[in-house]
Amino acid sequence: MKVQRAALKTDSAPAFDVERIRADFxxxxxRLNGKPLVYLDNAASSQMPQPVIDRLVRYRSxxxxxxHRAVHTLSETATHEYEExxxxxxxxxxxxxxxxxxxxxxxxxxxxxxxxxxGRQSIGKGDExxxxxxxxxxxxxxxxxxxxxxxxxxRVVPINDAGELLLDEYEKxxxxxxxxxxxxxxxxxxxxxxxxxxxxAGAHVRGVPVVVDGxxxxxxxxxxxxxxxxxxxxxxxxxxxxxxxxxxxYGKTALLEKMPPFKGGGDMILSVSFEKTIxxxxxxxxxxxxxxxxxxxxxxxxxxxxxxxxxxxxxAWEHELLEHATALISQLPGVRIIGTAARKTAVxxxxxxGVHPHDVGTLLNQQGIAVRTGHHCAQPIMERFKVPATTRxxxxxxNTLAEADALAAGIRExxxxxx
Amino acid sequence: xxxxxxxxxxxxLDHNRKPRNYGALERPSHRADGxxxxxxxxxxxxxxVNGDNIDAIAFEGESCAICKASASMMxxxxxxxxxxxxxxLFHEFRDMATGRLDPAAAGHHLGRLTVFxxxxxxxxxxxxxxxxxxxxxxxxxxxxxxxxxxEADPMHAPIGNA
Numbered sequence: 001m002k003v004q005r006a007a008l009k010t011d012s013a014p015a016f017d018v019e020r021i022r023a024d025f026x027x028x029x030x031r032l033n034g035k036p037l038v039y040l041d042n043a044a045s046s047q048m049p050q051p052v053i054d055r056l057v058r059y060r061s062x063x064x065x066x067x068h069r070a071v072h073t074l075s076e077t078a079t080h081e082y083e084e085x086x087x088x089x090x091x092x093x094x095x096x097x098x099x100x101x102x103x104x105x106x107x108x109x110x111x112x113x114x115x116x117x118x119g120r121q122s123i124g125k126g127d128e129x130x131x132x133x134x135x136x137x138x139x140x141x142x143x144x145x146x147x148x149x150x151x152x153x154x155r156v157v158p159i160n161d162a163g164e165l166l167l168d169e170y171e172k173x174x175x176x177x178x179x180x181x182x183x184x185x186x187x188x189x190x191x192x193x194x195x196x197x198x199x200x201a202g203a204h205v206r207g208v209p210v211v212v213d214g215x216x217x218x219x220x221x222x223x224x225x226x227x228x229x230x231x232x233x234x235x236x237x238x239x240x241x242x243x244x245x246x247x248x249x250y251g252k253t254a255l256l257e258k259m260p261p262f263k264g265g266g267d268m269i270l271s272v273s274f275e276k277t278i279x280x281x282x283x284x285x286x287x288x289x290x291x292x293x294x295x296x297x298x299x300x301x302x303x304x305x306x307x308x309x310x311x312x313x314x315x316a317w318e319h320e321l322l323e324h325a326t327a328l329i330s331q332l333p334g335v336r337i338i339g340t341a342a343r344k345t346a347v348x349x350x351x352x353x354g355v356h357p358h359d360v361g362t363l364l365n366q367q368g369i370a371v372r373t374g375h376h377c378a379q380p381i382m383e384r385f386k387v388p389a390t391t392r393x394x395x396x397x398x399n400t401l402a403e404a405d406a407l408a409a410g411i412r413e414x415x416x417x418x419x
Numbered sequence: 420x421x422x423x424x425x426x427x428x429x430x431x432l433d434h435n436r437k438p439r440n441y442g443a444l445e446r447p448s449h450r451a452d453g454x455x456x457x458x459x460x461x462x463x464x465x466x467x468v469n470g471d472n473i474d475a476i477a478f479e480g481e482s483c484a485i486c487k488a489s490a491s492m493m494x495x496x497x498x499x500x501x502x503x504x505x506x507x508l509f510h511e512f513r514d515m516a517t518g519r520l521d522p523a524a525a526g527h528h529l530g531r532l533t534v535f536x537x538x539x540x541x542x543x544x545x546x547x548x549x550x551x552x553x554x555x556x557x558x559x560x561x562x563x564x565x566x567x568x569x570e571a572d573p574m575h576a577p578i579g580n581a
Contacts, residue, residue: 356483358458362544363427374458388459388481417427418435418484 016317021309022398024049035368038403038410043188043216043347043394044372045238048302052241055301059294066290068267082293085300086283092303093233094224095250099282102249102256103296107215108138110234110249111182113286114211115142117259118232119180125151127179130208132157132165133384134187134194137377139213143182152179159384163190163339170199174206181210185217185233189376189392190339191322191347193221200230209255215239219396220318220345222311225250237295242302246295249286256282263288314397321395322346325404332411334419338385346395349376352411355418357389363414364391369407426485426537426544430492435484440494442477453480453554453565455546460486464554471501478554483547485538490551492532502559508532509552516545 022028027047030037039047059081065074067082083098090098104110119142123129129143133156147154155178157170165183181203186193200210209231217223218235225233232255237246251259261268261279265288270278279285306314325348330337334353352360361373372392375382382388393407447465454461460482467475476498478490493512497505511527514520515536522533538548550565557565 356458356460356481356486358483358544358547359427359485362541382459388461418432 016313016320016397018317018398018400022400024051024305025398026050026053028398032368032370033366038367038369038406040393040395040399040403040407041370041372042219042396042399043239043392045244046219046241046396047398048241048243049305051305052243052298052301056243056294056298059297063297064294067293068284078293081297081300082291085296088300088303089248092223092307093218093248093250094226096226097253100225100250100253100256102251102283102286103291104234104247104249105245105292106236106238106247107213107234108142108247110232110247111139111211111213112142113249113262114232114234114251115146117262118209118255119143119146120150121258121260123147123150123152123179126177127152128155128173128175128177129153130155130157130170130173130178130181130183130203132170132183132194133159133380134163134165134190134192135182135184135378135380136188136213136215137379138215139182139184139211140380143180153177156380157183159192159381162341163187163192163381163385164341165192165194165199167195167198167202171202174203174208178203178206178208181208182213183210184213184215186214186220186345187339187378187381188216188347189378189381189390190341190349191216191344191394192339192341193217193343193345195343196230197228200228204229216345216347219306220311220315222315231255237299237302240299240302241305242299243292243295245292246299248299253282256286261285261288265289267291309397317397318346318395321399321401321404322348324401325393325395325407328404328408329411332408332415334415335411338387338390346399348393348395349390350393351387351390352415355414357391359418360391360411360414363417364407364410367406367410367413369410371407426535426541428534430531430534431484431488434488434491438478438487438491440477440491440498441479443479444475444477449558449561451554451558451563451565453550453557455482455486455550456566457543457546458483460547460550462486462490462551462554464490464551464558466555466558468502468559471503473497473500473502473505476555478551482550485535485544485547486550489535489548492534493551493555496530496532497555504528505555505559509556512552513549515539516548 025047063077065078067079086101087098090101155173158166203210211232212230214233214235219240233250238244268288270280336351338349357373374389444465448468449466451464462480464478476494516538518539522536535548538545553565
């Protein structure tokens, strides 16, 4: 089986066999504009390996029915596989219980769920929510909507020139009115890994719960909910080799139990009459309607695939890619890297003197190199660094050192054309 | 997949490096600011319109090469022209960029502006080329801001009159 072939043992580790891993990803064999695809837009969405594709095909071809309903065989199989996926994910993030894994449509959905249930219940007029400058819009706007509705206030942790949160300032932001902290584990625009364990501990000392946006962390870091002690943690399937339309909200049992449902409908109830409806227990209370069953099963397969390689091995290889690419690009004349934190995932955001990022994106694409250009849904960061936009190359474990070389060569070509 | 080289032709690169009519008129009769929130392109356009004639035009701002070259070539194309001719060019340019006008067909007045025809195959870059023209259209109609978003978005809806 391919997963096992790609698996690596940690000690006496042979070099990371990236070519063997690449063979699992059919899309990486594409040629675009006559050039081999160099896919460096993994922070936007990752590619899918054959075992996950196969799992989706197997589900669709032999196991599909609606879940939690009928007594027929297919429905029981689908229900079993769906719940099995939940179990796999609970283990992957070391949750205390399977029912702490709520399936959502993605990170945005998970954060909105918390804002509209826990948030509406516990945040009132004059209360404060702490965010950071590094947040993706999806961890800003749901809180602004809540703050507007409730008359609450948003406070923002500033960053330094490297793109790291200022922890002293974070500590100072707490007041007796602080009700919630919402922070990204990893910045999507800069790659900064935030010290969330420390931040969570700091919030808990004051009795304040913490919501973590883990969209950019789950694909790259080993996650341990119990060790982090976070209250809520949201992430997306499609950034970690799974399908789109599926995500996870982890929440502590005690908090989830006290929260009202987010959406009303089928599957989230115990009984319904026009006089009174009794909600289902966890996790069903938060999964109204027919969920993305195939998506959940696909995400389960993605988690199997990542675990087969090992998140430590993935992290180590991606760090090697980051160091190699950083060394190359930081010495290109006229190129400035935005985001130079000491702890980063393999994200390189940069600007080129005299060249707009959109021209960079179009011209790199011509060379088969896929990057993201723009404000990365993180306009406060662009504002902080006084740039309208950046070009962002984001690596995954299936990228190679040669692809980092291609990026550097591509940037030189862009400069040659435009300057 | 379109070849970006077809878009980044020498004439466009030249206008990007050495934009014509760059700056701002001191006492303009018409002006407008154009903004493309998707990529942060910003343009400030000033015109001196005398009667029916565009006597002078200038632009400045921060933008990508496609937008800057388009602005530069637009100012060169409409300077000294009648307002009605500029409006005709606006409509023709917009139609070409969104694939509704064949630059090879007869009957249009685009001339050298057809070098931008390639954007129709790069949907994410259409707005970059059109922004200066929207801004001109807005200025001539005494609207002080133009944006490539919402109903004026060529990717989502036909562009109405500003």
